[in-house]
Amino acid sequence: MMTLSPSSESTTHLGHYGLIAGVFDELEISDLIDNLLPKKSSHNIPHSTVIKAMCINGLGFTERRLYLFPDFFENLPTERLLGEGVLPEHLNDDVFGRTLDKIYEFGATELFNHIILQAMKHVPINPRFCHADTTNFSVYGDYDHDNDGKTINITYGHPKDKRVDLLRFTISMVTDQKGIPLFVRALDGNSSDKKALIKTIKELTQNLNLDERVYHVADSAFYTEDNVKEIGTNAFFISRVPATINEAKELLMANLILKTCSDERYSCYAVKSCYGGVEQLWGVFCSEEMKKKEEKTFDEKILKELEAAEKSLKKLSNREFACEADARMAAEQWLKENESYEFTKLDIKNRSHRLENKKGRPRKDEKVQTFYLIEAQIKHDQEKVKERRAKLGRFILATNDLELTPDQLLEYYKEQGTVERGFRFLKDKSFRVSEVYLKKESRIEALAMVMVLCLLLYSIAEWKLRTRLEEAKEAIRNQVKKKTQTPTMKWVFFLFRRVTELVIEVDGKRIKKVLNLDEETIKVLKLMGEKYEKYYV
Structure with a gap:
């Protein structure tokens, strides 16, 4: 054997x-x-x-x-x-x-700053575009709170992975046009993107001796009036404009003649803006690909909006008004605030009830309080729906470099995917530290x-x-x-x-x-x- x-x-x-x-x-x-x-x-x-x-x-x-x-x-x-x-x-x-x-x-950030400066001596890292973004990471299990008052606060935040049950921390990161990270800072789990991004850009600029023509590229979380004012005269930025800004809302729904871009999947209309007191070039772009995606969910979105509008109208219908004129004025105000709809029925009904909230039917000679209620039904204004459908796929990009063409503005912003790819790399399940189990902040x-x-x-x-x-x-x-x-x-x-x-x-x-x-x-x-x-x- x-x-x-x-x-x-x-x-x-x-x-x-x-x-x-x-x-x-x-x-x-x-x-x-x-x-x-x-x-x-x-x-x-x-x-x-x-x-x-x-x-x-x-x-x-x-x-x-x-x-x-x-x-x-x-x-x-x-x-x-x-x-x-x-x-x-x-x-x-x-x-x-x-x-x-x-x-x-x-x-930690200071050490990484030293490392990136060291790396730049050996590798030709010449940032022309600095792509800034934030993301958050889940923390599993219990952990020990540090008591020095300087550590990040691991807490429930704004989960991008939809796991609201998990505590988390945030990473703010900047990459160059090749996807090479230039800056990192860990932040509280509930930190504000608006504040984090402007701080990140300022810290990066202080750490690296950047060329004057470097563009700081960020998504719409960066684009606030305060941030535009702060960076607008000191550095070049490229950002997506939030559709919630009134000026942007009007442009997105305006009847514009868009010209085909060099990338034929897009068309554009260029306009000057002075949002935040900083002169800018705004490009209203339409993406055919985005339009097709939005068209698939548009009808469903319209139905959900109608359901929400009907709930809002029902709430108004339960409100008592002292006179018919007040009720009619409230109905008109509701329609003004919900301009995508029209009334298919609008009646003002008068009702009465006993004073002092007494129950039962009033006596023949008893004084009663008269009030007025709105009875209404609505439907979508089809002309406005048609207008909205025609304007699907639109978005606005902004820069304070007035020498850029709309084609360049679009091309440079699309490279924002480099920092997003970096975050996907960090969150990849095969990346060995993608889920964090350490117990100290x-x-x-x-x-x-x-x-x-x-x-x-x-x-x-x-x-x-x-x-x-x-x-x-x-x-x-x-x-x-x-x-x-x-x-x-x-x-x-x-x-x-x-x-x-x-x-x-x-x-x-x-x-x-x-x-x-x-x-x-x-x-x-x-x-x-x-x-x-x-x-x-």
Whole structure:
């Protein structure tokens, strides 16, 4: 019978983790963090190594949900990735907690500001567009309140995932036109987008020495009279105008002659505005795609509006008026406020009841109080409905750069998707820290910075590989086996899924070897450069 004995060979999963370590090294983040967050002599490993480990953990991209879990490192070649002598047992809850505390103590946003300035020395990050936005993240379980008065307030807020039952915190982030994050700040779970976005833009401008022609791009939450006044004369902005502003309401419903844009899916009418006391170019755009989407739900929306209007009218019908003229005036005022409708029936009925709220029928000679009630029925004014239907798909964009053309205004605003893609990345269930289980507000604030640092590493690696593929006139296969020069880094990580480190013990010596590199992964490593290749030799 065959007996089992301990093997002198072992393997650990290297996968794509060397690519993450490589971009971390290329940006020289470790040296920067060691200077800013020096370790105490009693600690085994420096904070820079722990943060590097967190990024490898965060960009693990496996299906199992994780939250900086030490077991993650048990089957990884930690010495290869993090340095000689760094073993899985060194990466425990206490180590992660100490580093998160140190990040918070230094200032999470301030640390990221230093990192992005460091990155700009090594990568040509030249922001022309700064896309600002906010989103919120759910927090699971109980947590400890910090008592220093400076931490974010984790509370019930305005959930974008509809989970009103969960506590949450907010992240305000700015990315450049390539999707590379330039700024991050964690905020209270119920923070106001209107206030957060203007503060974010001001902080970003102070931190980075931005070119004069940089455009700050934000959605309609930014566009308030106060924000326009504050930024309007100091920096260029591009934003969507809320349809709730009276001037915008009138334009959206006006009979305008829209001209076809360079992108033929859109048409536009340009007009000057001085909203907030700042001279601006407004573009009233119509999107054919948006119009088709809105047409699908328009009839349903009209019916819901009618139901709401009938409820409002019923409330008015229960109101008692002292005279017929007052009742008729109230009915006319209601119609003025609800101009999409017309009366199909309008009667003013007089009624009476006993004084002092006595019950029963009044006696023959008893004085009674006479009052008047509105009896009305309504329907939609079909001409107005027809007008509204014709104007579906419209929206307004604004800029204080009067030299922009409407085509440029539209093109630049559409790139707002870069920051939204960044948030989708952070919320992806395969992103290892997309759901937060930490129990201290200060550590959650620090973790928010680490999350966006992961996005920074990912987006720079993706940008670099795409650039190198184009320069070398090379391509790699995509998910459907076709050649591409614009792979996602998530797909590239998948290509490395079988790569392992083999350790063999021979005569008391440990020999390490990387297995399962193929032609495609070797091509990626050569294009990325020596700082990446070293993790796979």
